[in-house]
Amino acid sequence: MDGVVQLQKQLVDYIASLFHEGFLDEQFNQLQQLQDESNPDFVVEVVSLFFEDSERLLNELAKALEQKTIDFRKVDAHVHQFKGSSSSIGAHRVQKVCIAFRNYCEEQNVEGCLKCLQQVKHEYSLVRNKLETLFQLEKQIIAAGGSLPAT
């Protein structure tokens, strides 16, 4: 039982640190609140949807920016979508980079866009890792027979 308590504490701390470092924001909290017994894997489902969406969008963005004549409207739309989905799960840092990305798009600044794409990719992978670790922890707790701490 002690192990579980330890894990639970670790989880709480970990989540707190994610919030603290700005990876996540209040939106993620709200997501967690939406999860309940009727819908035990809600957060995981939503977040994996976000991963799928993001992979797709990042691919398309990369493609669009490789073209000789860049369709900035298309890029903008993609970034907009990306921003929407990231803000929905509360991936705060990704969202922030998206905002900058859109500004470059409006200026039609290719270099800025490329730089931002890298940043977005970086942030995305970071948040993905973090979230995956988080879920791993939760899984461990449940496997150990404990309940997730109320959020």
Add this chain to the structure above:
Amino acid sequence: MLLLPILLIPCWYAMVNRVEHQVKNWNSNEFHSMLMSEIENKAKFLSPINSSATNLARILGSSLNGTALSFSEIETKVAPVLFQELSTIPYLSQISYFGLDGLFFSYYTDGNQTLAMYTNSSFFSAPNGRENYIWLMQDVDIETGKLYGKAIESRPWTMANASWFQEALNNKHGSASLETGWNNAQDLLFLNSARLNRGVLSLGFPVKTLTTIFTGVDYHGGSLYLATQDGKMLVEGLPKTHTLLASNVSCTMKDGTSRASTLTIQETEYTFYCLPLDIVGVQSVYVLAVPQNRLVSLVHKNKKVALLLLLVVIATMIGSFLGFVFIIVRAARGEMHLCAALIKQMEATQQAERKSMNKSLAFASASHDVRASLAGLTGLIEICYVEVIPGSELATNLRQMDTCAKDLLDLLNSILDTSKIEVGKMLLEEDEFDLAQLLEDVVDLYHPVGMRKGVDVVLDPYDGSILKFSQVKGDRGKLKQILCNLLSNAVKFTSEGYVTVRAWVRKTSLQNTMIASKRNCLPCLFYKNSQAYNDFETMDAALKDPNVMDFVFEVDDTGKGIPKEKQKSVFENYVQVKETAIGQGGTGLGLGIVQSLVRLMHGDIGIVDKEIGEEGTCFRFDVLLTICEIVSCNNVEAEQLEMGVGTHLLGLSSQTPSPEMTIRTPSPGLCARTASSKSTIHSPSPKQKASHVVLLIQDNERRRMSRRFMENLGIKVSVVKQWQHLSSTLETITHKQNHSHHNSLVKSYFYSPSEYLSRSATSNSITVEKDVPLSTMDGSDYILSVFRRTTPRCASSFILVVIDACAGPFPELCRSVTEFRRGLNNTCCRVVWLEKPMMRIINCKGIAETMMEPNDIIISKPFHGSRLYEVVRLLPEFGGTLLGNMGKMKESLSQVGKMPRDPSSSQGPVELPDHGSSSEIPRKKILSPIENLSHFKPKSRSPLNHGHLPQEQESKELFLSGKKVLVADDQALLRKVTVSRLLRLGATVELSENGQEALELVCKGLSDQSKCGTSKILPYDYILMDCEMPILDGYKAAEQIRKIEKHYGVHIPIIALTGHTGGEETKKIIEAGMDVHLSKPLESEHLLEAIRYIDNKWSCV
């Protein structure tokens, strides 16, 4: 100082020297001459004796006629004269007359005896001549001189040939010589003799007697030698020296002057003075031996010793004086240092105090100014917020600014409080308030915060005394501030376990008064202000007021705790316990303020020691609050009402003596904690049918608290710790119930002792309000007096199951409960579900309708305070009806135990008078915390009105219940999130993946509605439309929908969802005919606002 001895010693020395000198002089010149003159004086004194013999001879001779005397003549004429002379002349020891013819008569003294020696025969008369010449000795009568006794013969002395005899005969002046006497001792005598006719008269003076005259003189260490001229030693000065003298000292009689000669005898130098002396006519010499310089040497020696002693004395004196001076000087110097330091310190202290005072004042005014500026800032932000387009990024920033400003304001307020207290300007703002309500509010406020961390925040009713005296007068705001501060600390520093808040009332005891008076001694330390001092005086007055009670509060957590040594300093300003405060933030002012506030309310705060092994900290503070008179009056009225209903009960119960009355423990405070003993007293005996409560609560502390509370009320409680055990526990209860039911039919109208107790307690409490000391009231009395008991009309027992819905899988719990219900045949049963706020497990489930009885009650957590009391009131003993009249229940709840229950409620099941229509809607009663908090507001008293007037309902829980919402979004992620959110709000949701689909769904719905003939009812209450979608985007879809709905004469509110925040977008949206614009991500608050906005808009239309 040194001068004096320096002057004195030579002075003294000179004086002593002079003395010595004089002594020397005197010794050499005066001394011996003085001695000699004395001796001469003595000799002169003796000189009259010299001529005594001649004088006597002359006198005697004249009376005799110059012829030879016969013995008879001698006897008659001479002897009396001789005897006369012997008696009168001093020193005379022998007197005699010798005739030339041999006749002889003599008197002499031998010791004390006077004897006579004589001869009556002359040489010539005796026949045999000289042979028969004998002397006779005879005793003499001392008085008369007559002879008596027997004459003894003795050998005669031959006189005639003796030189002195011849000399006396020949010499006219007589002679003097030294002879031996004829007494037995044969002492030496100075013989003074003279011629008398034909014979010689001689007087004998003993040498010893005469020399004692000379030796009796004090010679000051000197000694006297006395000798006759012919060398016979008479007096020996220094023993065994006369031979020495004889050889060495020669006395010359030239000129009659003495000449000194010196001689050393036995290491002493003597000076010898030799002079002639005439003793009774005997020429003799005396030698005076005076030790040379004896006196001088004595003086000399003494002088040295005295000088030495003097020096030593002076040295000692000087030494001690110097030591004394040194010590004095050192002490004085130390004192001066101290004095200087003290003065310096005092100045520094005064300066510091002045500085601190000035600082505090400046701080207070400055903080005030800062607050004014901050208020301006927040005001400006608010104004901007109104003007800015809602949902824009600017609005978000503004909101964040607002939050920051508010945080800043809070911080500032706490600092301002501190400085205010320091300056002594803090005053109490007293008004009436409900203390129980306040406690519950505060605990409810921190419950969600705690729950987020997994910490349960529990309000422990304890002995119920707070309920009894809940209406008090005091500073509500400050009390709340104290509680909030302690609670937030407790929650902040507790990572697991629970936080318990408990409170109770006690009479302001003597001990408290003493503590208070002790504090009274130190007002100058705490307060500089005389106003504050007056405060203490008023406090004294307050203590005497019987309405003033001591309210004790405890905030007990299981956090890290505070180390013992830090416990004192915790209450100091700006102090934080380092080990625990890391990463928690805060200024460290909180507890300092709390302490000041508590003291302001005439109480004190401290940390209660926990038992070893127990984690955490327990803060306890007490404040004095006035109990409102009005309440007690109300209570009396209530009692009277109550009595009217149940007089027959009193009459009945008063006949049965109650043993419980004697068992009551007198102290209301601590004994209530020992729940076990309490419960044995108050729980009804097993034979009687009491209500049974089954508790399934996850949190240990809360379960314990609830159980104790109920057991104190005399309710039988079964506790289930884990959901897995629920069904088995319920089964055993079923079994018991069904078994005992047969017996209970007979005894069903039996009153349990605890009922009687409650009766007596409540009747007691009428008087208690007035004058009975509190201490006679038992803890449980408080509770019982709050919960009026009524007669259960239902004969059979009642089972209440309280289940924490989060304790286990909900369907499982439901199943066991339904099974339990089925098993009971004649027992009433109700189930109370405890639910987390914001988590509608029960509602979301489709099973709710099928699994749950209509009478089941859902109560949102936290399960304490008024919600707990309300659950207790469900029991028939406490006025609950079996059919669950929620309307009544709510009413009683709203009065929180102060008002009497409506008498009608105790008269069996009551119809729902106010909510006739409410029977149609499903009887799901929701008691959310917000409802409870707003009990003061009359409009929210009715819990069921949300169905009719949703806009007035403040709860957002079921804001959209019964509403149908269409969501159109192409992104699966967003769709999912939005759907969950809407479901949570109680809405029914339909989905569409793009504009086209949404349009089709709307069309279909509209046509369906028209077929049914109810065209005015909307197919969807709201549509949430994403703007950017493939196939048909949000704008176009909205336009289409607006076109279509015109045919039906309806308006479906469309809420646009965009990721954009710009003004352009908004314009586009409004052009498309959509009602509201919300930016992504969707937030419940915004959605609620939007819906409210729409509702208002369309209800106006």
